[in-house]
Amino acid sequence: MSVPADTARRPSPAPGPVxxxxxxxxxxxxxxDPYRVTVTPERLDRQLTWLTRKGLRGVSVRELLAAHTRGEGRGLVGLTFDDGYADFLTGALPVLRRHDCTATLFALPGRYGGDNAWDPLGPRKPLLTAEGIREAAAEGVEIGSHGLTHVDLTKADDPTLTSETVESRIALSELLGAEVDGFCYPYGTIDRRAVDAVRAAGYAYACAIDPGPLNGVHALPRVHVGQNDTSARLFLKYRLHRLRRRPVEGLR
Incomplete structure (x- = not known):
């Protein structure tokens, strides 16, 4: 079938920013904090203040992706909190409320009320109970899965890969009485097999850190934000992320 000349010359739509x-x-x-996974509430407050001054607003990943799909994602930043630490309710949530931000909390339904046993160094930090996760959801926080028990999916055998992706989604959906759309790869590590398993489990999107050659809504890149990230460092991370990362396929 021939293609009209004007159609053939028409450029493809330019991809939007990642x-x-x-x-x-x-x-x-x-x-x-040997793994640099903790920020104080005061530091979080200053970081969200910086976002506001830049005309940005922190939202859940579900809200962010929906806005990008509509072509309305500019001015929004996704905020994610991994592992489901109990201090989310006391340390993060009040700051998020103060700045009119939402967020996504990635929880571990196989460790309700447990601790960060996967970290051999540093203090034991308590994780949210099932009731605590429901409380966060009731405050408008999106709840996603971080797997059942915080296993590196790239090293998991097939039964473990299935339980960490499928069973964790079922457990959280039953707890919340709602579908769970998001997944977060433990340790940020992914490969094609892990991505395929997460997609097959029914998740609408998944977050990594540096997905390498993988692209798409099931391999979303993220930027680590820590206690040492002042306004100047955040600005650099914000700019460099958009320069270094490829636009996510399927989003505008």
């Missing part, structure tokens, strides 16, 4: 998604973990005391 969504900017910030990766947080614990919000509390960071005096003993």
């Amino acid at each position: 969504p900017w998604v910030a990766m947080y973990h614990s919000v509390g005391d960071c005096s003993d």
Whole structure:
């Protein structure tokens, strides 16, 4: 079939900027923090103040992706909190409310009320109970899965890969009485097999850190944000992320 000349000459739509998604973990005391996964509530407050002054607003990943699909994502930043630490309710949520921000909390339904046993160094940090996760959801926080028990999916055998992706989604959906759209790869590590398993489990999107050659809504890049990230460092991370990352396929 021939293509009309004017259609053949018409350029493809230019891709939009890659969504900017910030990766947080614990919000509390960071005096003993060998993995740099903790920010204080005061630091989080200053970081969200910087976003506001730049004309940006922090939202959940679900809201961010929906806005980008409509071509309305400019001015929005995704805020994610990995592992489901109990201090999310006391340290992060009040700051998010103060700045009129939402967020996505990636929880571990196989460790309700447990701790960060996967970290051999540093203090044991308590994780949210099932009731705590429901409380966060009731405050408008999107709840996503971080797997069942915080396993590196690139090293998991087939039964473990299935349980970490499929069973964690079922457990959270039953807890919340709602579909769970998002997944976050433990340790940020991904490969094609892990991505395919997450997609097959029914998730609408998945967050990594640096997905390498993989692209798409099931391999979203994120930027680590820590206690040392002042306004100047955040500005650099914001600019460099858009320069270094490829636009996500399927989004505008």
